[in-house]
Amino acid sequence: MSDSPKRRNPLVADKRYSRKPAMASSKSAAKPKAKAKRSRKAPRQRRGGILGLLSALVRWFFRLIWVIFSRIVLVGFAVLALIVGYFYTTLPPVDDLLDGRAKGSVTMLDNNNEVYAWRGDQFGGAVTAENVSRHLKNAVIATEDKRFYKHFGLSPRGIASAVRINLSEGRGPLSGHGGSTITQQTAKLLCLGEPFDPTAGQTEAEYESECRRGSLKRKAKEAVYAMAMEAKYSKNEILSIYLNRAYMGGGAYGAEAASQRFFGKSAATLNPAEAATIAGLLTAPSTLSPTSNLERSRNRAATVLRLMNEQGYLSDEEEAVAQASPAELSDAAEARAGGYFADWVMSTGPEFFTRNTTEDVIIRTTLDQNMQRAAVAGLNWVFENKVRPGSKAQAAIVVMSADGAVRAMVGGRKTKVSGAFNRATQALRQTGSAFKPFVYAAALDLGYSPNDLVDDSPYCVYTPGSGEWCPKNYTNRFVGQTTMTNALAQSLNIPAVKISESVGRETVSAVASQFGIKNDLAAGPAMALGASESTLIEMTGAFAGILNGGSSVTPYGLIDLKLRGDTEPLMGTGGGIGERVIQESAAGQLIYMMEKVVAEGTGQRAQFGGRQLAGKTGTTSAAKDAWFIGFSADYVAGVWMGYDDNTPLKGVTGGGLPAEIWREVMMRVHEGVPMKPLPMIAPAPAQVIFEGDVNEVAPIANSGQSQPRQPRASNIIDQVLQDIFGGGDGSRSSGSQGGDR
Incomplete structure (x- = not known):
């Protein structure tokens, strides 16, 4: 027997470690089985027969469509990118x-x-x-x-x-x-x-x-x-x-x-x-x-x-x-882009710098915006307060300086317009008695005096081919012998015709044309009574010539024109004072006579503020046109009133509504303007009597002496030649019975 202790077996530990390997091996053995099981899974069975074939065809078709569509989209995007890229290369810098x-x-x-x-x-x-x-x-x-x-x-x-x-x-x-x-x-x-x-x-x-x-x-x-x-x-x-x-x-x-x-x-x-x-x-x-x-x-x-x-x-x-x-x-x-005035300025400039310009142009003009507002306000006031509601009558206004610089313009009652018919510059209308100052201008320039007498009595003129023409006064009454000043102030027709025949129609026509009346003037005796046509801007410019001492005037609105960015203008004004038409003394005496029109005659409604004012009324036969054109020492203004279709005005004469429009406009224009006397010349106390029919007896002229001169032979010869060869057509125009109140 051995004396060493008996060896005991490590039951627990052995158990633990002896069993683990077994378990591990069993797991490892099981895994391959599971994997093998998955790998041996039966493939998905496809349908057989006709249904399977159809299903396969559908799947193939949609795959084909997708492939084609995706390729097309890709190609489309590529093409789009190329087109966008092309346009990209053509785009200029932003500033351009x-x-x-x-x-x-x-x-x-x-x-x-x-x-x-x-x-x-x-x-x-x-x-x-x-x-x-x-x-x-x-x-x-x-x-x-x-x-x-x-x-x-x-x-x-x-x-x-x-x-x-x-x-x-x-x-x-x-x-x-x-x-x-x-x-x-x-x-x-x-x-x-x-x-x-x-x-x-x-x-x-x-x-x-x-x-x-x-x-x-x-x-x-x-x-x-x-x-x-x-x-x-x-x-x-x-x-x-x-x-x-x-x-x-x-x-x-x-x-x-x-x-x-x-x-x-x-x-x-x-x-x-x-x-x-x-x-x-x-x-x-x-x-x-x-x-x-x-x-x-x-x-x-x-x-x-x-x-x-x-x-x-x-x-x-x-x-x-x-x-x-x-x-x-x-x-x-x-103001609707300048309205009538701007339209007129555009028409007076060179077309390649105005209506068809390819450049940016700057034009300096004569417009006074205060006067423009005054003209519009005066016109509106009269039509709102003096004209019956609903009236279709039209009116036009021009205001200018004595040198022809236009300060305001209204071409119709619709004042806020652009590109509209401009009655101030485009409408040719008979002038009526507003023409008479040119008759007296011709006489005064030949040496007649405002105090010379003329006989206002029944009177007829015979012209070959036209027969006898007998003008009448607006009142159908006669005043007998009267001064030229009073004849103009009262707008008597017969004295105007007699004086025109005395000085010669050609002389009167020449004076009017040189003052700026550009349209053909009537050739017969009715010319003296405004049988001819003119525009308001021409007539106003002609009266400006009287105010400035007898020199012609070309109305203008353009002062100068230049391109944007330039300092020097390309062109200047095309208007202003031109050549002398009548002597300065004659112009001064005519202003004296025209002052009496406003102070004592047919234009008394134009008076305002105690200023010295001169002007002339005008009304054509049947009152188709009514005018008042006049001036102060500073500005000239003209007013026309009528219907576009020549319908007669009812109860309107030049001395009525046109004179009132003129007063309302000029009263506003002269606010703050100091009073100045008119440049008029009072006449010498001389007299010349126009007797009988001037076709038979020539007028006797006088230049300041108390005794009349003898008849001028040249006038007699002119009259005889006129009787033989004719002095025009003697038209019985609707302007022949001008004269107004």
Whole structure:
């Protein structure tokens, strides 16, 4: 027996370690079985028979369609990228795209060098999205493209919405609403990169119409061009092009021109109401222009302000203030771009620098805006207070200085117009007794005196081929012997005809023509009574010649013309004082006689303020035309009144409503003007008596002596020749019974 202790088996440990390997081996054995089980899983069974074949064919077909479609899309994107890339390479720098006008503009300045009128395609200067008023920028985005800064040039949502609206309104999908983004609109303004070519046989209007055409092909090209612009330019650069090229009504292209045109201020300083007005023009610039319809323009601006508020560009308080204070037009905008006067100035300048200019032209003019307002106010006051409501009678006014510089012009009762018929410069009307000063001017220049006597008694003139013509006075009464001064003051017809026949119709005609009456004058004795036609501006200019001492006058409105940026003018005025027509002493005596017309005669309604005034009334037969033309020491004004269709005026003579219009206008014109005496010359106390029929007895002239001279042989010879060969047609024109009250 051994004395060592009996060895005990480590039951627990052995158990643990003896069993683990067994378990591990069993697990490892099980895993392959599981893997083997998965690997031996039966493949998915395909359907057999006809159904299986059909299913396979369908799967193959859709795989083929997908492969073809994906390839086409890839090729399409590649082609689109190439086209966009092509347009990208053709796009010029931004600065070259800001002014896209084919024509130039005309800016007119008044006598104080203030802008009062525009013509042509006005471009006020380049602006950028960064330097315009933020209100204008926000108004344009809110109105035209609220997702402008989020899209890539196209707005699928906007296009879908526009198509839905068009279809719901019964139009074609591309007719009406276009869903165009600002980028697309800018692409259209650029005509998709196709510049206007005047040599291509296409007018500018046809070119613009082609650019706006909405065909599917055009829309596709527009979309591609818009994407090219998005790739080439920044958003603000695109918006800048749009703000500069968009037409905004009134001849204004771009935000700066529109801002100056309507509000007389820079586009950088527009307030919300003004900005909303300009942004509202983009949808319909002609019909929404504030100079066309101010109420409609303000309604559109109110809508724009609401959109700005809804999109967070204006607070509720800011919107309320803007809605309560709509934009106010500038004085120039109120005047509708200068109206009749600006139209006339444009017609007097060279066409290649006015109506057809390709340059930006600046014209200095003679217009006095205070006098223009006075003329409009005077005309309106008389028609509102003296003329029956609904009357269709027209009137015209011209105010000028003695040198022919036109200060104001009204060509009709609708004073805020442009391009309308101008009755002051275009209407040829019989002058009636307003012509008589030229008869007396001829006599005075030949040595007659205002105090010379003429016999106002029944009188007839015989002309070969026309027979006997017997003028009558307006009152159908005769005053007997009277001075030439009184004969003119009372507008007596018979003395005027006798004097005209005495001095010779040719002499009277020559004096009138040299004073500026350019139209053919009647050849018969009725010429003395204003049977001939003339325009108001010609007649007013002729009276200016009397005021300035007897020299002819060419009315003018253009002082000088130059290109924008130049310091020296290209041309100066084409009017002013010309050659002497009658002696200065004769003009002074004629002014004396015409002063009596206003002080004592038919023109008394023209008096105002205690000033010395001179003038002449005129009324044609059946009162188809009524005139008053007169002057102070400072200004000449002419007024015509009548109907465009020659309907007779009822109860109107030159000494009536025309004289009252003249007074209301000149009273306003002379506010603040110091009183000055007329340059008139009182006559010497001499007399010459015109007796009997001047066809038989020549007049006896006198130059200041108390005893009459003997008859002039030359006048007798002239009269005999006239009787033998005829002195005209002796027309019994409607002007033959002139004379007025």
